[in-house]
Amino acid sequence: MEYLEPEVARARKGLRLVLTAGVPGPWGEAAKSIFHLKGIDYLPVRQTAGETSPALIAWTGHANAPQAVLDDEPARTGWAEILLLAERLAPTPSLIPEDPRQRALVFGIGFEICGEDGLGWHRRLQIMHAMLGAPGAEKHPQLETARTLGKRYGYSREAAARSSLRVRQIVRLLVDQLASQAKTGSEYLVGDRISAADVYWATFSAMLQPMPDELCPMPAPMRASYAMLPPEVAAELDPAIFAHRDRIYRKHLKLPVEF
Numbered sequence: 634m635e636y637l638e639p640e641v642a643r644a645r646k647g648l649r650l651v652l653t654a655g656v657p658g659p660w661g662e663a664a665k666s667i668f669h670l671k672g673i674d675y676l677p678v679r680q681t682a683g684e685t686s687p688a689l690i691a692w693t694g695h696a697n698a699p700q701a702v703l704d705d706e707p708a709r710t711g712w713a714e715i716l717l718l719a720e721r722l723a724p725t726p727s728l729i730p731e732d733p734r735q736r737a738l739v740f741g742i743g744f745e746i747c748g749e750d751g752l753g754w755h756r757r758l759q760i761m762h763a764m765l766g767a768p769g770a771e772k773h774p775q776l777e778t779a780r781t782l783g784k785r786y787g788y789s790r791e792a793a794a795r796s797s798l799r800v801r802q803i804v805r806l807l808v809d810q811l812a813s814q815a816k817t818g819s820e821y822l823v824g825d826r827i828s829a830a831d832v833y834w835a836t837f838s839a840m841l842q843p844m845p846d847e848l849c850p851m852p853a854p855m856r857a858s859y860a861m862l863p864p865e866v867a868a869e870l871d872p873a874i875f876a877h878r879d880r881i882y883r884k885h886l887k888l889p890v891e892f
Contacts, residue, residue: 634891636679639689642702648675648722651689651700651708653682657851657892659753661699662836664715666886667829671723675701683778697785712747713740716829728829738823742810742830745803746837752803755796756840756859757786762793763861801869804841807834808871820880827885834874835881841866842875844882849890 634654642649650668652661668675680689680698693700693708700708701715703722709715720729730736746752764779765788782788810822822830843849843859851859862870882888 634677636677638679639686639692642676642678643688643692645676646704648673649678649702650675651678651680651693651698651702652892653698654679655852655892656682656855657839657849657890658682658698659837659840660712660747661892662839662890663712663747663833664699664701666832666836667716667719667728669887670726670728670827670832670885671719673719673723678702683781712743712833716743726827728827728832730824730828732824735824735828739828739830742806742822743833745806746830746833750799752800753837753840754786755799757782758788758793758796759800759863759866760858760861761786761788762790762796763858797863797865800841800866804866804869804871804874807874808869811873811877820877822877827881831877831881832886835878835886838875838878841870844879844890848882848888 634652636652636654637645637649639651642651648668650661650664652658652665678689678700680686680696680700685696690696693702695708695710697710699715700710701718702708703718709718716728720727729739744751748754761779761783764776765783807822814821814823817825819825821827822834839849839851840859841862843851843856846856
């Protein structure tokens with residue numbers, strides 16, 4: 634994928650999507666997949682993991698990725714904000730159900746996967762803990778990046794200690810929801826068609842079990858960090874949720890993943 638530098642992107646119009654270059658970060662992949670499903674074009678903008686870009690901050694006021702910037706509107710940095718922008722730009726196909734109960738379920742699952750205290754949040758803490766809290770951490774090749782991200786996202790041994798419980802809770806939620814849906818004849822997490830909930834699980838599932846390298850050729854250190862699962866988390870993983878991920882990618886998303 635070819636990226637614009639922030640100072641170049643700032644002068645452009647239309648939709649610009651700030652992404653962490655060179656890695657399939659789950660929040661960024663979710664945003665990309667939502668725009669792909671809706672046929673919305675965007676200009677990719679470079680953000681580098683673990684680094685602060687003065688040009689990016691001067692433009693949007695934010696250092697992280699993803700960020701969706703439409704014309705002169707403020708940057709949208711939250712997963713729900715980006716989803717709602719996509720719905721506004723391309724109302725069909727909608728990834729948010731009309732039914733209010735199903736809508737609430739989509740946003741609830743989205744928060745459990747993408748939000749603070751959610752799956753991505755706690756897997757990130759677990760990965761940081763493996764880098765910063767394990768014996769021999771001082772020799773880890775990504776130590777400085779982990780320290781920078783740890784400060785940004787509130788890493789501590791105490792915070793990481795709760796992560797195993799939360800990850801297992803969310804995995805169980807997804808397993809149970811898919812089983813409940815299967816009884817109604819649906820292969821989706823909510824309702825009878827794809828929703829944002831399916832996109833969020835498909836893109837964040839890499840943090841538990843990445844797709845093969847030929848489908849998602851992520852850097853080796855990233856793949857190794859995603860493979861560092863506590864035994865109690867690994868024991869909760871059900872093949873059904875990864876079969877669902879694979880089906881969503883085959884039927885609806887772009888393969889191989891490009892970043």
